[in-house]
Amino acid sequence: MNVNILIFGQLKDITGTSVISINHVADTDLLLNKLYTQYPLLKEKNFLIAVDNQIIHKKTEIGEQVKIALLPPFSGG
Amino acid sequence: MKKEQSYERYQRQIRLKEFGIAGQQKLLQAKVLVIGAGGLGCPVLQYLTAAGIGCIGIVDNDVVLITNLHRQVLYDTNDIDKSKVSVAAGKLRLVNPDTELIEYHIHLDKNNCLGIINEYDVIIDCTDNFASRYMINDACVLKGKPLIYGAVNRFEGQVAVFNITTNEKERTANYRDLFPVQPEQSEVMNCEEAGVLGVLPGIIGSMQASEAIKLITGIGEPLINQLLTYNALNNQFFVFNYEQSSKSEITPSNETEFLKMNYEDVCVTDNLQFEIDAEKFDSMVLQSKINIIDVRELNELPAVTEFEHARIPLSELKNNLQELAADNIIFFCQTGIRSLKAVTIANELFENKKTCYSLQGGIISWKQIHEKQLT
Numbered sequence: 001m002n003v004n005i006l007i008f009g010q011l012k013d014i015t016g017t018s019v020i021s022i023n024h025v026a027d028t029d030l031l032l033n034k035l036y037t038q039y040p041l042l043k044e045k046n047f048l049i050a051v052d053n054q055i056i057h058k059k060t061e062i063g064e065q066v067k068i069a070l071l072p073p074f075s076g077g
Numbered sequence: 078m079k080k081e082q083s084y085e086r087y088q089r090q091i092r093l094k095e096f097g098i099a100g101q102q103k104l105l106q107a108k109v110l111v112i113g114a115g116g117l118g119c120p121v122l123q124y125l126t127a128a129g130i131g132c133i134g135i136v137d138n139d140v141v142l143i144t145n146l147h148r149q150v151l152y153d154t155n156d157i158d159k160s161k162v163s164v165a166a167g168k169l170r171l172v173n174p175d176t177e178l179i180e181y182h183i184h185l186d187k188n189n190c191l192g193i194i195n196e197y198d199v200i201i202d203c204t205d206n207f208a209s210r211y212m213i214n215d216a217c218v219l220k221g222k223p224l225i226y227g228a229v230n231r232f233e234g235q236v237a238v239f240n241i242t243t244n245e246k247e248r249t250a251n252y253r254d255l256f257p258v259q260p261e262q263s264e265v266m267n268c269e270e271a272g273v274l275g276v277l278p279g280i281i282g283s284m285q286a287s288e289a290i291k292l293i294t295g296i297g298e299p300l301i302n303q304l305l306t307y308n309a310l311n312n313q314f315f316v317f318n319y320e321q322s323s324k325s326e327i328t329p330s331n332e333t334e335f336l337k338m339n340y341e342d343v344c345v346t347d348n349l350q351f352e353i354d355a356e357k358f359d360s361m362v363l364q365s366k367i368n369i370i371d372v373r374e375l376n377e378l379p380a381v382t383e384f385e386h387a388r389i390p391l392s393e394l395k396n397n398l399q400e401l402a403a404d405n406i407i408f409f410c411q412t413g414i415r416s417l418k419a420v421t422i423a424n425e426l427f428e429n430k431k432t433c434y435s436l437q438g439g440i441i442s443w444k445q446i447h448e449k450q451l452t
Contacts, residue, residue, distance in 0.1 A: 008233060010271065013392075046258075046260045053316065055255065055317050071304070074228035074233070075210065076229040077203050
């Protein structure tokens with residue numbers, strides 16, 4: 001089973017696409033590890049993780065069929 | 078007499094039963110500060126003036142540039158080189174003489190920000206850089222002012238309402254509950270570097286104006302503890318929820334701490350001695366033992382054909398710097414901010430054994446200087 005991750009803003013320059021799909025992992029720390037291995041440049045980026053539209057700041061379990069989003073800050077005006 | 082006339086102007090919104098005369102009176106008594114009269118600021122100012130906000134303060138220190146006009150629709154071609162605040166105030170006074178417009182022809186900084194913010198009921202962040210955004214957020218937290226945030230990037234935008242005082246005298250979440258630490262400006266490209274669809278700040282700014290009106294009149298559900306995102310390419314809207322994180326230690330807790338904060342990009346301001354101007358740059362380009370590196374992303378324009386150089390985007394610099402053979406390196410980018418960051422990276426990597434420079438003002442400024450010399 002896969003987890004779909006929505007990518008926002010300039011993070012798409014790194015992932016190359018606005019949705020990526022990876023094998024299911026148990027929690028957000030494992031998810032980050034996996035993303036960092038796949039996209040090393042993400043390590044240098046500042047972004048928020050949302051699990052099912054809830055922005056989280058600490059390790060969170062990833063249930064089945066959840067929606068993940070990676071949200072960078074925007075400065076433009 | 079004047080009162081009847083002014084109410085006629087607002088008839089169509091007064092007719093809304095949630096709004097009514099009471100809503101209009103709240104708007105007419107409200108004082109709103111709009112910081113930044115650019116892409117976001119233009120629609121915010123236009124709609125809030127038209128809606129009959131009693132007093133609007135406009136803060137901006139820039140003049141109108143031709144590159145502003147595709148998105149900053151308060152200005153026209155005849156306004157180029159004129160003060161944005163003067164032009165905006167002049168046009169807005171024609172839109173609605175009921176609204177008092179206060180002009181601040183200044184760059185908002187730590188020293189003037191708290192005093193100005195304190196004069197207003199609602200603050201709207203229409204700025205274009207992280208230094209201002211974090212400073213305004215912290216000032217609003219200190220002064221207990223509601224803050225309406227909007228930001229854009231290419232085809233996407235974000236909107237949120239921060240720091241609302243609730244019944245229990247508690248405050249709702251603010252920008253630091255989303256992104257606690259101020260990113261360096263060079264981490265995220267601004268509109269100039271990344272580009273922006275002209276209509277996008279129009280949409281996001283209009284949403285900020287709408288949130289301000291809802292907040293002042295007490296109707297609907299403002300984006301409190303929520304972050305809205307919009308993507309113009311696929312018309313996707315998302316609303317993300319978040320909570321106040323454990324009180325951020327980074328937020329200054331009093332005015333003395335606020336004045337000690339360093340909002341300007343630290344790595345950039347420390348590096349200014351490595352900047353060279355266009356004239357020095359041109360003399361150095363002729364030397365043979367020099368590497369000139371464009372650190373912009375590969376798709377960024379304008380293209381540079383005037384002198385030989387290599388392209389290594391800032392994001393890939395660390396892994397590619399060792400290949401550079403010359404003892405002197407000049408970095409350049411669009412505006413001269415990322416190239417300063419590149420100097421920091423190179424100096425660390427080469428342990429200051431090479432001499433690194435950054436082209437002041439970036440390639441945009443360099444091209445402008447050369448175009449002027451040709452004419």
